[in-house]
Amino acid sequence: MSNRQATVQSQPExxxxxxxxxxxxxxxxxxxxxxxxxDFLEVHSENFFGDAGIAVDLLQEISASTxxxxxxxxxxxxxxxxxxxxxxxxxxxxxxRVDPVLVSDHLCFTWARIGGRLFHGGDLLPIPYTxxxxxxxxxxxxxxxxxxxxxxxxxxVCAYIEFDQSDFDEASFLSEIVARxxxxxxxxxxxxxVNARNGQVSNxxxxxxxxxxxxxxxxxxxxxxxxxxxxxxxxxxxxxxxCPVSEAGWQTYERALNAIGPKPTLIExxxxxxxxxxxxxxxxxxxxxxxxxxxxEHSHESL
Amino acid sequence: xxxxxxQAHFLEFLFGGTSNPVRPNSEVYRFGxxxxxxxxxxxxxxxxxxxxxxxxxxxxxxxxxRMIRKQSGDWGDFGWGFPSxxxxxxxxxRVPYLSDVARLDNYIGRVERSQYEEVNVDSxxxxxxxxxxxxxxxxxxLQFFRSMYPVVSIWEAHKSETPKDTLSFAQAKRMIARGxxxxxxxxxxxxxxxxxxxxxxxLLLLESVRNQRSIAEVFGEDVLKDTSFTHWLQDMIAKxxxxxxKAIH
Numbered sequence: 001m002s003n004r005q006a007t008v009q010s011q012p013e014x015x016x017x018x019x020x021x022x023x024x025x026x027x028x029x030x031x032x033x034x035x036x037x038x039d040f041l042e043v044h045s046e047n048f049f050g051d052a053g054i055a056v057d058l059l060q061e062i063s064a065s066t067x068x069x070x071x072x073x074x075x076x077x078x079x080x081x082x083x084x085x086x087x088x089x090x091x092x093x094x095x096x097r098v099d100p101v102l103v104s105d106h107l108c109f110t111w112a113r114i115g116g117r118l119f120h121g122g123d124l125l126p127i128p129y130t131x132x133x134x135x136x137x138x139x140x141x142x143x144x145x146x147x148x149x150x151x152x153x154x155x156x157v158c159a160y161i162e163f164d165q166s167d168f169d170e171a172s173f174l175s176e177i178v179a180r181x182x183x184x185x186x187x188x189x190x191x192x193x194v195n196a197r198n199g200q201v202s203n204x205x206x207x208x209x210x211x212x213x214x215x216x217x218x219x220x221x222x223x224x225x226x227x228x229x230x231x232x233x234x235x236x237x238x239x240x241x242x243c244p245v246s247e248a249g250w251q252t253y254e255r256a257l258n259a260i261g262p263k264p265t266l267i268e269x270x271x272x273x274x275x276x277x278x279x280x281x282x283x284x285x286x287x288x289x290x291x292x293x294x295x296x297e298h299s300h301e302s303l
Numbered sequence: 304x305x306x307x308x309x310q311a312h313f314l315e316f317l318f319g320g321t322s323n324p325v326r327p328n329s330e331v332y333r334f335g336x337x338x339x340x341x342x343x344x345x346x347x348x349x350x351x352x353x354x355x356x357x358x359x360x361x362x363x364x365x366x367x368x369r370m371i372r373k374q375s376g377d378w379g380d381f382g383w384g385f386p387s388x389x390x391x392x393x394x395x396x397r398v399p400y401l402s403d404v405a406r407l408d409n410y411i412g413r414v415e416r417s418q419y420e421e422v423n424v425d426s427x428x429x430x431x432x433x434x435x436x437x438x439x440x441x442x443x444x445l446q447f448f449r450s451m452y453p454v455v456s457i458w459e460a461h462k463s464e465t466p467k468d469t470l471s472f473a474q475a476k477r478m479i480a481r482g483x484x485x486x487x488x489x490x491x492x493x494x495x496x497x498x499x500x501x502x503x504x505x506l507l508l509l510e511s512v513r514n515q516r517s518i519a520e521v522f523g524e525d526v527l528k529d530t531s532f533t534h535w536l537q538d539m540i541a542k543x544x545x546x547x548x549k550a551i552h
Binding site for chain 1: 305306307309310311313314315317318320325326327328329331332335336339340372373374375376377378379380381415416417418419494
């Protein structure tokens with residue numbers, strides 16, 4: 001069931017060339033001491049689910065001056081189980097507190113019943129791209145959008161396991177979800193590259209072109225950039241967000257920008273955190289990449 | 304395997320309930336989730352970790368994760384049952400006070416994330432002649448409890464990088480040797496959770512206030528003439544323990 005009418009409401013919007021970074025607790029002090037020259041900050045929603053406390057107060061204070069993008073890691077939109085009410089209640093309270101420019105989560109599962117009891121897997125667990133999975137993801141995304149009364153966006157994830165059967169490739173699966181739910185998309189460049197590398201894709205450029213070309217560009221609400229710690233040839237590459245965006249990452253970003261045009265862009269860095277200054281340096285690189293691809297005029301575009 | 308079986312089996316594998324991976328490379332997820340579980344408990348139970356050391360704590364955390372598993376989407380909620388679970392763990396034979404120390408850590412975390420009430424100064428105006436018809440209001444966010452062990456001193460000592468060099472450590476050691484415990488009051492100073500030793504008399508008073516007994520019942524009819532009560536009340540208001548007064552009956 002489409003619920004565009006039910007969910008699309010007027011939300012604060014970012015300019016298409018907006019650049020932001022992920023805000024983690026280690027950098028709270030930096031942000032408080034100097035208002036960042038950033039278009040937005042992204043936080044992990046669940047870290048602010050508490051009734052009150054320093055994290056919640058701080059986020060509310062920051063949100064008064066800097067747009068916030070709420071990025072969830074635990075909704076488990078691809079779960080066969082419905083996203084629990086308790087989770088939705090906390091998310092809605094947070095949305096009301098910070099009036100975010102975007103609410104998003106990942107296309108993965110996390111909830112499942114074992115012996116009749118509901119458990120949470122604690123990670124972004126991959127789903128097969130089958131018709132059955134599609135229906136459950138659509139149901140959950142519809143449910144969240146209706147509960148929040150607004151559109152959410154879903155992100156492509158890294159998958160370290162392969163499935164025997166699938167009815168769709170990932171891009172077609174995402175497009176089908178967008179068509180059925182009117183949700184937005186987050187295009188995570190690093191996840192795309194990690195999957196390509198682990199899947200031994202021989203030509204990354206072709207792979208990216210085909211993937212991006214299959215998506216509804218108007219649905220892409222944010223691009224994510226991150227780094228992965230390099231590993232040996234035989235080892236699995238893990239999306240650890242523990243280092244700067246690689247040269248190949250910047251090139252792929254520019255390739256995607258060329259194809260889809262300007263989109264708000266986020267630098268994610270979650271482990272082995274750099275100084276706040278270094279993180280802002282990554283945001284500057286993203287701006288420079290936008291200028292190279294889109295030209296100076298476009299990079300100052302305000303929508 | 305259908306979708307339902309796949310998802311349930313995957314979680315079972317993550318929790319260590321089965322050693323059969325759902326697909327090749329599933330261990331990547333298990334390592335990742337276990338690391339997150341250990342990190343979540345480390346953040347929630349810093350004194351327990353300092354007491355037993357990182358290696359033993361990791362083992363304890365993994366035992367807990369595999370047995371209790373994760374039931375909420377918020378890692379901040381993970382570990383709420385850790386203090387009572389520890390009692391039945393073999394480590395409690397060696398460190399019998401660990402459960403109470405965990406309880407103190409847990410209360411501090413809860414106080415820091417709770418809706419801590421502000422003091423309503425004007426409400427104290429209801430305290431008039433008839434002390435039997437008014438009661439004090441306890442902050443719903445705070446916690447207090449009795450322990451058979453010197454939990455506050457242990458907590459205080461392990462805030463230091465070198466706990467054994469602290470006076471609190473020496474005090475805790477003496478008290479454990481003598482089989483003496485402490486009463487803990489956990490409150491918030493600004494955003495930070497604090498633990499403080501309180502005498503049994505104060506703990507009884509706070510229990511009575513929590514049970515909404517009148518000021519006359521808890522403190523006596525002539526309490527307003529007693530300067531020690533005034534000082535006690537001022538201290539409790541300053542800490543946000545008592546947040547107001549109200550008429551009852």
